[in-house]
Amino acid sequence: MSEADQLKALRVRIDSLDEKILELISERASCAQEVARVKMRSLAAGETPVFYRPEREAWVLKHIMELNQGPLDNEEMARLFREIMSSCLALEQPLKIAYLGPEGTFTQAAALKHFGHAVISRPMAAIDEVFREVAAGAVNFGVVPVENSTEGAVNHTLDSFLEHDMVICGEVELRIHHHLLVGDTTKTDKISRIYSHAQSLAQCRKWLDANYPNVERVAVSSNADAARRVKSEWNSAAIAGDMAAELYGLSKLAEKIEDRPDNSTRFLIIGSQEVPPTGDDKTSIIASMRNKPGALHELLVPFHSNGIDLTRIETRPSRSGKWTYVFFIDFVGHHRDPLIRDVLDRIQQEAVALKVLGSYPKAVL
Ligand SMILES: C=C(O[C@@H]1C=C(C(=O)O)C=C[C@H]1O)C(=O)O
Structure with a gap:
């Protein structure tokens, strides 16, 4: 068979598999809708239904990882199922999630990793605001950073637990890669200021000492905020992650500049559900x-x-x-x-x- 014929045959097979996958995902989504109907029917007067079940979702993902035989690795396969579940749950009730913003922060990435993309996510200006938004019932859950493997505890988060009655409903871990980002108009040989969140500056301290020893380091409220500032300043750069780079259209002058290659942050999911x-x-x-x-x-x-x-x-x-x-x-x-x-x-x-x-x-x- 010629190469063209082989490719044609493979594509016919892929099309037919896609049709089956489509049918199965739709059937799965209908089941999730049925779950919602069953839950609604058995509700006592005045009771609000609980659609999101983190313990069930954790089981589904683990089950998939146990069954998976490749060639996709377990994490990749679980990520796909994470998104399918997210969309199925959104049919029952789209979750509202508050996170430490602005858009483009690692906390947003953590929220999407944990809940999938079919959620309504709301950026908050400070950790305490995430707690307050959850306490007020304006959102179903909040996502806040709690510790970094290089820099240790996020004290604002710990202190907020002393002030609010909150239930921890989950945790997410995220590998944190930082990049040195510049805009189209940045004069890269004249950088005199580097913006980032204090935690990120600390996580890249050695790299900065080695590469930009005499450049002013300016701590701002988030690394997304740092990326936003760089857009309009020809003499500055930002340290931030992929999401912020994409959101603000910045390019990477240096990639993965964190001092420790295993640099990770742990985030907590806060809510009121046991x-x-x-x-x-x-x-x-x-x-x-x-x-x-x-x-x-x-x-x-x-x-x-x-x-x-x-x-x-x-x-x-x-x-x-x-x-x-x-x-x-x-x-x-x-x-x-x-x-x-x-x-x-x-x-x-x-x-x-x-x-x-x-x-x-x-x-x-
Ligand atoms: C379908 C359910 O509701 C939600 C959706 C799930 C799914 O799509 O697998 C799993 C748990 C719940 O968050 C359920 O309770 O089983």
Whole structure:
């Protein structure tokens, strides 16, 4: 067979597969619509339906990854299913998501990675505003950064948990690649100012020291904001990610300039919905202890004696007294697991205050 004939035959096959995929996706979407009808029918008076089920979505993605035999890798396949589920859920109810904006931030990328693209996403000017928007019920969920593998905790987010009653419903992890971006009119040999968010400047500190030691580094409210400023200034550059580069039509003078190649940020999904166990969950708590010797030890012993895996511990000033602290702790397990309940009961006896921020499926993607 000639090359042209072979290609023709393959394209006929692809067309027929696409038709089958189309039919199957439509059938799947109809099932999701039916799920919505069933949920509506069994609603008690005054009750609002819950369409979004993070624990179910985590299971679907994991199931797909287990079944997948290639040639697409697991992450790629799960990403496709993530989008199918997002569109199916939007038929039931399009989710409204507030995120730390403006458009083009890594937090927006995290929101889309977690929920897929079929959501209504609203950029907020500050982390606290995301919390307030969720608390006011103006959106279903919020997305905020909580820690970076190079720079550590995002304190604004931790402190916001002290001020708002919020449930953590999920987590997302995103590899963060930073680029040095310039506009069409930038004179690249005359750059005298580099804009970015303070976290991003810190994540690229060594690269900047080596390549632009004498250039002023200006911290702005987000790296998308940095990218926007560069558009109209011939002597400045921005450090930002792909989304911001695309959004503001900037080009990359240098790519992947983060000091650590595994630079990642973890984001939290905040809302008001408790998530049932999936068998592969994490829990976040805030505990404040009496200000006495051995307080931290007392807090940690119950975890150790029950063999619970702590994934993170962070300390912040409590704001209720000078030199008193609260501990933010993440660990593996769900607060409904009997073992975890036992640990929490033991901590409760020693702590001045204990707040379970939420149990949620471990990030799948
Ligand atoms: C279909 C459902 O509702 C939503 C859509 C899902 C999907 O498309 O697979 C999964 C969970 C829910 O977020 C359901 O509850 O099963």
